[in-house]
Amino acid sequence: MRIIKFIFILLLVGAPLNSCKESKAKQELAEIYQCPMKCEGEKTFDKPGSCSVCKMDLQPISKPSALLADPFEISDTSIFNLTTKWNTEEGKTIEVIDLKGKPLVMVMIYTTCKAACPRLVADMRNIEKQIPENKKEDLQYVLISIDPETDTPARLKKFAIENQMDGEQWTFLQGSISGVREFANVLAVKYKQISPMDFSHSNIISVFNPKGELVHQQEGLGVDNKETVDHILELLK
Amino acid sequence: MNTVLRLTICVLFCWINISNGQSKMVLIKGGTYLPLYGRDSLQVTIDDFDIDVYPVTNKQFLQFVIETPKWQRSMVKKLFADDNYLSQWESDTMLHENQSLNAPITNISWFAAKDYCDCQGKRLPTIDEWEYVAMANQKLPDARKLKTYNEFILSWYEKPKTFNNEIGSTFKNYWGVYDLHGLVWEWTLDFNSVLVSGESRKDVDNDSNLFCGSAAIGATDLMNYAAFMRYAIRGSVKARYTMKNLGFRCVKDKNQKTNENH
Numbered sequence: 290m291r292i293i294k295f296i297f298i299l300l301l302v303g304a305p306l307n308s309c310k311e312s313k314a315k316q317e318l319a320e321i322y323q324c325p326m327k328c329e330g331e332k333t334f335d336k337p338g339s340c341s342v343c344k345m346d347l348q349p350i351s352k353p354s355a356l357l358a359d360p361f362e363i364s365d366t367s368i369f370n371l372t373t374k375w376n377t378e379e380g381k382t383i384e385v386i387d388l389k390g391k392p393l394v395m396v397m398i399y400t401t402c403k404a405a406c407p408r409l410v411a412d413m414r415n416i417e418k419q420i421p422e423n424k425k426e427d428l429q430y431v432l433i434s435i436d437p438e439t440d441t442p443a444r445l446k447k448f449a450i451e452n453q454m455d456g457e458q459w460t461f462l463q464g465s466i467s468g469v470r471e472f473a474n475v476l477a478v479k480y481k482q483i484s485p486m487d488f489s490h491s492n493i494i495s496v497f498n499p500k501g502e503l504v505h506q507q508e509g510l511g512v513d514n515k516e517t518v519d520h521i522l523e524l525l526k
Numbered sequence: 527m528n529t530v531l532r533l534t535i536c537v538l539f540c541w542i543n544i545s546n547g548q549s550k551m552v553l554i555k556g557g558t559y560l561p562l563y564g565r566d567s568l569q570v571t572i573d574d575f576d577i578d579v580y581p582v583t584n585k586q587f588l589q590f591v592i593e594t595p596k597w598q599r600s601m602v603k604k605l606f607a608d609d610n611y612l613s614q615w616e617s618d619t620m621l622h623e624n625q626s627l628n629a630p631i632t633n634i635s636w637f638a639a640k641d642y643c644d645c646q647g648k649r650l651p652t653i654d655e656w657e658y659v660a661m662a663n664q665k666l667p668d669a670r671k672l673k674t675y676n677e678f679i680l681s682w683y684e685k686p687k688t689f690n691n692e693i694g695s696t697f698k699n700y701w702g703v704y705d706l707h708g709l710v711w712e713w714t715l716d717f718n719s720v721l722v723s724g725e726s727r728k729d730v731d732n733d734s735n736l737f738c739g740s741a742a743i744g745a746t747d748l749m750n751y752a753a754f755m756r757y758a759i760r761g762s763v764k765a766r767y768t769m770k771n772l773g774f775r776c777v778k779d780k781n782q783k784t785n786e787n788h
Contacts, residue, residue: 365604467640467649467715474636474718474765475605481719489721 322347367501373468378445378461391429392524393497399436400448408510419518424525433462435480551576552702562753570654574780580693581775587631606637610768628692630710630773636765639713639774648776650715662700679752682708689771710773720761
């Protein structure tokens with residue numbers, strides 16, 4: 290008997306090692322039902338039936354807004370296909386898809402960088418300056434650290450404040466080392482650690498539409514931003 | 527008696543777990559070496575790790591896409607693979623009749639290779655790790671200066687369609703690893719750390735050497751040229767690219783350390 294128990298425990302322990310099947314596809318959330326008279330307030334049910342108070346048939350209601358706020362499909366080329374987790378400078382954990390809805394302007398930097406990054410950051414601010422006042426809120430600027438071990442959320446927050454980039458429209462992201470590598474590959478950014486505190490890296494600013502599809506990439510430092518800004522303005526129309 | 531029985535069951539169970547779809551690995555004893563195009567031409571230190579003895583095969587990858595439909599040809603997102611992804615295959619879950627089950631899988635993107643390894647609880651090797659294992663010949667851990675070693679690699683570059691050959695068809699090296707040279711090129715975890723476009727803020731990392739003559743002149747000509755080809759390819763591909771002569775194998779950290787992994 291004890292042996293059987295033992296085998297059972299072994300099986301339990303061993304099972305997760307066995308495979309990496311497709312994580313259960315996110316199941317479509319079942320319909321949600323509610324009493325049309327709202328006899329029980331906002332109470333919802335996950336099965337059809339009748340209201341226990343007024344006995345009327347429950348009616349399907351729209352799905353929760355988070356799921357409904359999906360006016361577009363995620364296309365094949367969208368960066369929202371990435372499922373990695375990220376920490377923001379505010380200490381929140383998000384996925385890339387949480388950034389959807391606004392055009393995105395993205396760049397990869399690291400905060401201990403003395404040479405290129407300040408100029409890349411300046412380029413980002415420069416782009417922001419050229420966006421009309423009434424549209425400033427309609428954009429999201431995302432700065433991703435290529436040095437996630439050093440650039441903790443706290444450090445990113447400090448960097449944001451120092452560089453006057455602490456507004457709502459600025460987001461700083463800390464990922465896992467492999468998540469950052471993957472993200473860089475999506476942006477076609479190359480980087481290499483050349484000493485514990487120093488990286489060499491591509492200087493690329495990428496513009497994505499609200500669906501997460503790449504629209505434009507600007508390469509180099511201190512280059513004319515006009516084309517990039519034009520692409521952004523086009524998206525904001 | 528009970529103890530013996532338990533032990534047997536335990537061993538048996540572990541063995542089943544390991545042999546279940548996991549390919550054979552060997553231990554690579556870490557060390558310090560000078561890669562041809564490393565950080566500032568400095569010594570690089572490699573920790574102990576396990577590496578697949580063979581590249582991942584068509585058979586193994588077929589099993590993987592059956593279990594992980596998002597990597598089937600018709601399902602894969604364009605963000606993660608170009609149009610040639612698994613293009614030789616007959617269908618989503620069938621090889622072409624000309625393809626051998628034991629030939630290395632090719633025409634896969636970096637994203638697919640990375641996910642495959644992640645799913646096995648492994649990861650792709652870094653460039654430095656791959657080069658460290660691949661500098662061995664049959665007898666020596668570092669044979670890079672030997673003419674025979676370099677000639678073998680270069681003669682492979684001239685051979686067409688070696689990707690159709692089966693795994694294990696080249697030599698077994700010092701570490702017991704096969705097919706690092708002579709079969710297919712292999713993806714590395716940080717292939718995108720090779721900066722060759724000259725756009726990095728300063729050419730501190732000597733990548734300029736790649737294209738500035740030093741690779742083609744001097745006493746270690748052949749050695750440089752053989753490695754030059756590998757680095758040049760790494761510098762020119764993107765993660766969603768697929769090539770019919772580009773495959774991969776996985777490695778595993780020895781101490782469950784989190785190197786380039788998580």
